[in-house]
Amino acid sequence: MESQTLTCPECGASRINGLDCFGQLGQIGVWEYNDSELLAEHFLTVASYNLQHPAKFTEAAIEGLRTVFLAYLKGEMGVSEIRKKVAYFANGKARVLKPKADRQNYKLKRWPITIASVYLENQPAGAATRVRTWAQSIAQEL
Numbered sequence: 001m002e003s004q005t006l007t008c009p010e011c012g013a014s015r016i017n018g019l020d021c022f023g024q025l026g027q028i029g030v031w032e033y034n035d036s037e038l039l040a041e042h043f044l045t046v047a048s049y050n051l052q053h054p055a056k057f058t059e060a061a062i063e064g065l066r067t068v069f070l071a072y073l074k075g076e077m078g079v080s081e082i083r084k085k086v087a088y089f090a091n092g093k094a095r096v097l098k099p100k101a102d103r104q105n106y107k108l109k110r111w112p113i114t115i116a117s118v119y120l121e122n123q124p125a126g127a128a129t130r131v132r133t134w135a136q137s138i139a140q141e142l
């Protein structure tokens, strides 16, 4: 997200202390170093972020992500199985990402919870719980 606006053009989240959604995701990633429970939810964190920021991905990639995300939340698919699926996409980047010129078609969608409710400045405690709540709220909207 390279937008200079105060709210995200894709998910509607507010910037926090100058950090856009991608910056907030980066900070959550930093917290993972000291929080094994949060690290264990890494897939949910990244998947939730990507599902709320789909503009740069192809339809097929988002559809695939949606499928594994929902299967994971239902306990139908484990992380190792997901890694295999994700590797399938990661190996052929052209199928995952849209050409750069086509990525600007942001469609703003309002979500009950965005990353701005997960990344609370200087409040890493409870982040794993917030990630799970975030993911469940997204599953309701898919």
Ligand SMILES: [Zn+2]
Residues within 6 Å of the ligand: 008, 009, 010, 011, 012, 013, 021, 052, 053
């Ligand atoms: Zn956003």
